[in-house]
Amino acid sequence: MHPYSVSDSVRQTVLRRRDRLIAMDELEGPRTAFVVVDMQNYFVGKGFPSEVPMARSIVPAINTMAAAVRAAGGTVIWIQTTSVGALETWVNHHRCFLSPAAAARRIAQLAEDTADFRLFPELDARPEDLRVKKIKFSAMIQGSSELPAVLARRGIDTLLIGGTTTNVCCESTARDAAMLDFRVAMLSDCNATWTDAQHAGTLDNFQIVFGDVMNNDEAIARLVPAAQRRSA
DSSP states (O other), rough: OOOOOOOOOHHHHHHHHHHOOOOOOOOOGGGGEEEOOOOOBBHSTTOOOOGGGGGGGGGGHHHHHHHOOOOOOOOEEEEEEEEHHHHHHSHHHHHHSSHHHEEEEEHHHHHHTTTTBBOOSSSSOTTTTTEESSSSSSSTTTTTTSSSHHHHHOOOOOOEEEEIIIIIIIIHHHHHHHHHTTTEEEEEEEEEEOOHHHHHHHHHHHHHOOOOOOOOHHHHHHOOOHHHHHHO
């Protein structure tokens, strides 16, 4: 996947709405979470059912960002899609928008005892990180996961979104978080999907309307550890 860059037309549209391209000048470490969506074997592993080949290329960037967020006193949250409860809470999606065979395969392959459900092994997931299971595309929508409650308990109001796919589960989670009044940035080099066009189109639209788009370097430069914040 080619690196994302902001087109002149998108830049001008964003600047007409606000006075700078990136709205968040600082990311206060303890109030920030790096939310990594669906980097499971099912979506990332070579030869797995819903493989997104480009997702493997963002693993080093995700590991770098996770380390930076931990160092700033922030929280790393690994989101994993589960099929447990999907037929009860997401009925029409499975009934209308998947064939019976496809729905059955999805339910079986995203069961929590499968290799498909597990995180891709090259990810640097640490014991101190959190893991949250979701049922629907968005981890923030009601009935999908415990993520909103987890964030509330930790006093987190700023989310950095990475994972796969940019234009489905990552975008859905980021948009819903913005609608719930979180400060949200999608990280361009920590998201992946099937094509550069889908990736760029999603990031363009998100920063025009919903929140920020940053690359790793821009986000890391804005992370402020708690001790530094107190002494400022």
